Amino acid sequence: GIQVEQSPPDLILQEGANSTLRCNFSDSVNNLQWFHQNPWGQLINLFYIPSGTKQNGRLSATTVATERYSLLYISSSQTTDSGVYFCAVDGNSGYALNFGKGTSLLVTP
Amino acid sequence: GAGVSQTPSNKVTEKGKYVELRCDPISGHTALYWYRQSLGQGPEFLIYFQGTGAADDSGLPNDRFFAVRPEGSVSTLKIQRTERGDSAMYLCASSSQGGTGELFFGEGSRLTVL
Numbered sequence: 001g002i003q004v005e006q007s008p009p010d011l012i013l014q015e016g017a018n019s020t021l022r023c024n025f026s027d028s029v030n031n032l033q034w035f036h037q038n039p040w041g042q043l044i045n046l047f048y049i050p051s052g053t054k055q056n057g058r059l060s061a062t063t064v065a066t067e068r069y070s071l072l073y074i075s076s077s078q079t080t081d082s083g084v085y086f087c088a089v090d091g092n093s094g095y096a097l098n099f100g101k102g103t104s105l106l107v108t109p
Numbered sequence: 110g111a112g113v114s115q116t117p118s119n120k121v122t123e124k125g126k127y128v129e130l131r132c133d134p135i136s137g138h139t140a141l142y143w144y145r146q147s148l149g150q151g152p153e154f155l156i157y158f159q160g161t162g163a164a165d166d167s168g169l170p171n172d173r174f175f176a177v178r179p180e181g182s183v184s185t186l187k188i189q190r191t192e193r194g195d196s197a198m199y200l201c202a203s204s205s206q207g208g209t210g211e212l213f214f215g216e217g218s219r220l221t222v223l
Binding site: 098102 | 140146153168215219
């Protein structure tokens with residue numbers, strides 16, 4: 001099946017810093033989503049972005065489908081940004097999302 | 110409802126018992142998914158419903174796991190003869206369309222098997 005690799009696996013930032021999270025995938029996709037998993041386990045939708053660029057406040061994302069990667073940018077990070085960020089893509093099934101292992105982000109005051 | 114609702118939020122049971130986990134999708138969403146997430150891992154696909162039928166149950170780990178969606182809305186994931194290895198977060202998601210539609214997840218049901 002399709003492989004999803006996220007980097008870095010862990011990241012520690014000081015409040016106010018910027019960061020870039022990367023997601024590489026091994027095949028063409030029709031669906032790519034970024035999620036933030038909060039400390040209680042809920043997956044919060046950040047972006048539905050199979051291609052192109054989107055922005056939502058301090059967050060933005062870019063997917064370059066032809067080169068099989070997506071980037072999530074976090075600017076002016078806040079402690080509430082802490083948690084695990086997942087990239088997920090549809091695999092060969094065309095509907096089931098395959099998740100990467102996530103990037104665990106800790107933002108310190 | 111406004112979002113995907115899952116109950117119970119937490120379930121502690123003993124090895125060998127039967128467990129049911131419930132998912133109420135976003136109103137009008139025809140596609141429903143169950144995922145399982147172990148500690149430190151990303152969610153893994155279990156089963157996909159389009160309407161009332163299970164379109165793909167290839168992710169169910171064995172025949173102790175079964176899921177239904179009799180009226181095309183609420184779904185129940187059933188686990189028989191639970192084992193300690195079944196302990197995990199069980200996540201439900203729904204989408205307004207199958208295929209490439211955006212998935213929205215519930216808060217999950219955390220299952221602990223003692």
